Amino acid sequence: MAIAGETTLAARQDENATKRWVRFLDPSERTLAVLLLMPAALLLALIIVYPVCRLVWTSFHNLSLTSGAPATFAGIENYTLMLEDPVFWETTWNTVLITLITVPGALLVGMALALMANLPFKVKWPVRLSLLIPWALPLSFAGLIFAWFFHSEYGVVNDVFRRLGFEGVIWFNSASWAFAAICLTIVWKTSSFMALIILAGLQTIPHSLYEAAEVDGAGRFRQFFEITLPLLKPSIVVALIFRTITALQTFDIPFTMTRGGPGTSTATLAMYIHQNTVDFLDLGYGSALAVVMFALSMAVTAVYLRMIRAKG
Amino acid sequence: MNRDTPDNRSFLSGKPLRILIGFILVVNGMFPALWILFTSLKTETELTAKPITWLPHAPTLANYLRAFTDQPLILFLFNSFMVAILSTALTLFVSVLAAYALARLQIRGRDLILSAIIAVSTFPLVTLLVPLFEIMRALGLLNTWVALILPYTVLSLPVCTLILVSFFEGIPRDLENSAMIDGCTRIGALFKIVVPLSAPGVFTAGILAFVNAWDEFLLALSFNSNPMLRTLPVGITLYQGEFAFPWPVISAALVVGIVPVAVLIVIFQERVVSGLTSGGIKG
Amino acid sequence: MSSVSFRKLEKSYGALRIVKGIDLEIADREFVVLVGPSGCGKSTTLRMLAGLESISGGEIRIGDRVVNKLPPRERDIAMVFQDYALYPHKTVRENMAFSLKVRGVPEAEIRTRIAQAAEMLGIGQLLDRKPSQLSGGQRQRVAMGRAIVRRPQVFLFDEPLSNLDAKLRGQVRTEIKRLHQAIGTTIIYVTHDQVEAMTLADRIVILKGGEIEQVGTPDEVYNTPASVFVGGFIGSPAMNFARGTIRGGDVVLDGGAAIPLRARLAGSAGGLEGREVIVGIRPEHFVPASDGHAVSGRVQVVEPLGSDTLIHFAVGPSTLTARVAPQMRPAPGEALSIGVDPSRIHLFDAATERALV
Amino acid sequence: MSSVSFRKLEKSYGALRIVKGIDLEIADREFVVLVGPSGCGKSTTLRMLAGLESISGGEIRIGDRVVNKLPPRERDIAMVFQDYALYPHKTVRENMAFSLKVRGVPEAEIRTRIAQAAEMLGIGQLLDRKPSQLSGGQRQRVAMGRAIVRRPQVFLFDEPLSNLDAKLRGQVRTEIKRLHQAIGTTIIYVTHDQVEAMTLADRIVILKGGEIEQVGTPDEVYNTPASVFVGGFIGSPAMNFARGTIRGGDVVLDGGAAIPLRARLAGSAGGLEGREVIVGIRPEHFVPASDGHAVSGRVQVVEPLGSDTLIHFAVGPSTLTARVAPQMRPAPGEALSIGVDPSRIHLFDAATERALV
């Protein structure tokens, strides 16, 4: 009896000793979750949240550094100013147009690239590299390079045209040609990322589904539309989210290719924000523009997220 | 998977067609890079020749020599490399922790947190330039690698976290349980078992973070004015004068800048694609 | 090696009670199998014991220690998982060494322990392979090896055979039994396969909906099932059930046949007269229809197994299955009359589904 | 409905011959099961028939048509895959309707066919669910439903039950058998589970390494296995094998026991005298050791199944398994002496492993 009592006591002490450790090494799920999310949260707070708050604050103030005057509260003046600013509307329209053209464009091209890359090549790395390079090429480099490609005299595009017996086009002399060149460049640059994600999605579709469809009598095209496409939907939505958000932020490519020219016909909202903030030093107005753009991206994200959730 | 059915062979996977498709893919992806390579081997005079030449007439390495001597290109490479590597490491560390919490622990509002992370990534950094500069100055970080590493980490954090979340979700819980029974703590199990097993995902996230950091220009220009700390994209603009734009030399520098990333990609391409494949980005 | 005891063990997820107060004492060196249909809480119970799931109520002891709050690594148990949970990036040797390394066991000791375990399980030549290079059976053995090297107080198995094909399952089953005979550690084994439970267990614990339905040796649960549930769960092919009524010492099936039960009912007085019952007859307890009390029906499907033949036949509203000699091959649609051994049938109350007599 | 014939069917991947000339005639309405161990070419053969794999040599006919070059959709077959291959984004109804829609069957017709098939399989209430909302057994049934609505000439099944648990497997197996009795279409069924083969097949085709080892009815392959391979493959628990020599009308096992075979050997002259043989004894053919010729050994593991008991015992170098009455329960380590029914043992040539006598 006594011996049994001692052992339980010893066991108790043992347990108490470990308990202290338990608290340290084995926090509860919730504590652990908080601890693990902490570094990310801190970083985001520091680098994004705080600056964004400053930005919102600034957007409600008159703060143009070229005036040298201190910030004064302006209410929604910066926002109302936007309504009658033709350049705001033009750049917003250009941004929306670029989004509407290049997002589906990149999706289609990306889909085609992914389907092609999914073929059984013996040597895989050149194909993979070709898919990855455009993605890894810095945007500003891509803009520079393509501006060079589309140069009316020294560009390779017009050279090919001429060799084929066509007249060269002075791409950046015309709003529509310049717009086309920019969109082409964006599609080239971004379609490979789309392709990568779609390729990833393609490879998760079980092969037996195609066999089942084949036995069921479906031909190639039917298989594509009845199996491949529906099953790719989740991948496509994710790709679209990222693509659309970056399309709304389009900056580097038109900036390096045309500077928004001719005139302001290819300027985007992001360029206009940059211009107002960094060139014109009108921080109040620039911030208000940025807030509008943020709202725009958030709206798009929200729509997509709802799409994902509706499915799930 | 080889789809070797009778009617298959007559169709898309016919060998000549496949070669043609491969050719299209390679041209589409590589042409600009190749063009830059060719340009870097031409003289400036050849560049303004009409009609333009494709392959360089008299290939010269002079532009490379100038690229390395006009500016401290090696230093740019070194800085870019260190900043990219360090921010990649930090990104991975932070996003591994966050992704694990989101993938495995029972957290209320998990979807909300994920959405918030995506939403945050929608904010264009350009517009945050000034407040960020103030923060970096307040923290005394201007003209240090850290000034770039922190924002770059945030730049890649959302997408890396998303990738890792779906990877971790794909790892059987029993492996972790097994490790915990075998004597690991939860965090021990995460780093000893879960992370090594998510290698493709970690590589994919890593390359993404690396490329993002390798490419960034605006912050690098604004936060690090010290010539000793310049990164490659900023460095490359230095070849350009107030007016002069020496294409061949800049091309040479561009080539030097693209090569490390291309090498990285060739080394890890299997993992990157398979990383994206294993449900990599599922949203 | 150690005893294990559950006292009023409870588990709830929110309002959902999954395990509803389990009381069970497991002796040192005992081999206890928890069986039950999918979702009955077997894994949950085992995982609470392992510390992988928190405990909502009650107490678990291993030996003398209450382990309710201990993290898994301090409970001194080893576990074999259904999908083996081998670390795919480590070789077999590293898999086995992992837990010892984490605990700081010296290199030399690790080496000898692995060698011993490998020999015991016949996996010596596999030590340098990765799990992906192993067949299912080999993986299973490695998982056991990983548990053995630990020399824990208790082994836990969660459906360790369900990923193997039929042939291999029989083989590994025998091996596990032999292993227990050799090392003697307490084993708690979860399965939903009654054959495993029957062949392996010292005692079988049958769970249903988070509660214990019956605890007993294999013979006890086979011969005297406590309920319709246990009767139907243990034994393969499954016990046949038919509704009937007790009338003057016979049980009259709804299909019409009467089975004389005078001898067995004698003890339990006439209190059962007129009672609605469920009659349970095991397929192997049908006998050639020699004497009068046979059931008659129409053959539906005949399955020759070589060693036996299974006959599925319809009697009134129900389909019964009989296991008969391999030579017997009625054709589908044929009429069949087959005897029942009255001393082997089971009677359950129609309302409570608990055993009578 | 149609007959199927394979003539010298070959399949190679590069230099690797997987299927090595299969000749087989399958009659209209026949239920043929291909069995064999993993990797023996069962799936490949079936997939060549379906048109999912090209044919390297020989010929396949369905009815009168040589189908070698036809794409799958023109072969008029339906196939049930191991993982069911249900379209995850379509409802059950859409899954079943797909093949009919593709073929332009009118809406009304589609609806009635689906209704019929759903009723036959008892999945009427599942029609509007997605596959992810179904249990394993339900998915299996939907996969069959998808095949049935097609009304093809031949059904192909590739291990359709291997993803189900033991209980469900038995149940669905009976259902498939009933289905075949009801619709009568030719069925070719691949499995590696001999129980399925025995219970389902009109004829069993046993494959080994891309070649046919034996073709026959379940009784034929069970009672007169053509080789050690077939003997060991068919029957559960598996046939026991022991090496021995024929000496003066007896077969003397390496362990020492002699089994009198005079009666059976009489017919085949004395040509076998001194011949090295492999003796095959099915576990269910051990009998109580009443007369003299018993094998003696030491009990290793005893597995009570309730309905029977399995005894694993060592005789000389080999371990034998006997299926005996449930009451018999020797303890491990005990000596055991058990009789063999000489008329039921199988003799195989030790060198060729082919059946003798």
Place this chain on the structure above:
Amino acid sequence: QTNLRVFISSQHRPDVWRKAFDMYEAKNPNVKVTIETGGNTSEAQAQYLNTVMTAKDSSLDVMILDVIRPAQYAAAGWTVPFNDVIGDVGAYMKRYLPAYAEANTVDGKVVALPAFADAMFLYYRKDLLEKHGVQPPQTWDELAAAAKKITEAEKDPNLQGLSFQGKAIEGAVCTFLLPYWSMGKQLVSDGKLSFDKDAAVKSLKLWKDFVDQGVAKKNIAEVATDDTRKEFQAGNVLFAVNWSYAWGQFQGAESAVKDKVGVVKLPSVKGGQPASCLGGWEWGVSAYSNNKTEAQKLVQYLSSPETSEFMAINAALLPQFPEVYTDPDVTKAVPWFASARPVVETAKARPVTPRYNEVSEIIRTTINGVLAGQATPEEGATQMEGRLRRVLR
């Protein structure tokens, strides 16, 4: 011990400036000067400096500014005026070329001091003009006529008559202003808009006519400063409007026009005055500097005739003092400065306004649009006026 950090463009010979600093350090042992170099284009530097100044960062003491920026920096309060340290402001500023005095004085405050000069020149092919017996043109009409005559005679399809900047870059602002100024008009007077629409239309039309008549090439809207330089250097251009940096390049080893280049004042419109566009860079002292006094002293040294001469000789930077051009040491080192002086003297400063960036943006996008054929000169001028009015209310 004071440590002064000076921001210089890496394009403007930091190596030579270093020597100038060394000399200063030798004379002022308590001062140490560190050079910080930034992006090479005016724009990249502005981007960087704007960030630093917006954040009120004290890391820079002295910064070099493009001539268009002092007004803006002064308005933002980013620079410290020199009035208190230079004594008699009028006399002090008179020493510089007048345009620089003007560009660096805002509301009577000297906000920066000139570092070196630059201006736009008309480069021409001396060899071809001589060959066809044509004098360097005095007016744009003469230029057009000369160009037509020579290009027709040369029959070289690659030879352009005139190359100038049509791309929407800062250079295009000068492009627009050259004829506008030549008509005696100002864009901004006393900080107010003094836009003359007729002159603007004429200016735009002048350039557009060059394109339409084939004097300039059709894609002129994509021509940037260095494209003009390259094409001229390749021997494909007869007349070119460009900054002084081109001269050195034309004389380089890779040049096809070495020793075949002449440089003169830019042509005027008929009846107008010749006008060039003022370039060059100025030294400003940061308002956030912790060493303002020392910094101002340093700037005065940097903006002195001695330093100017030193930089002219060693770095071929155009002097901001008229007499340095003719200094014998200078003319020996860079003989062409002799012909540069009259051109620089005609140079006018671009509008001195804090919102110059916006003004510039409006002008350059408009002229670019007109040259690309997106708008007629009239439309362009109307747009320009409207937008300018909004900015300079």
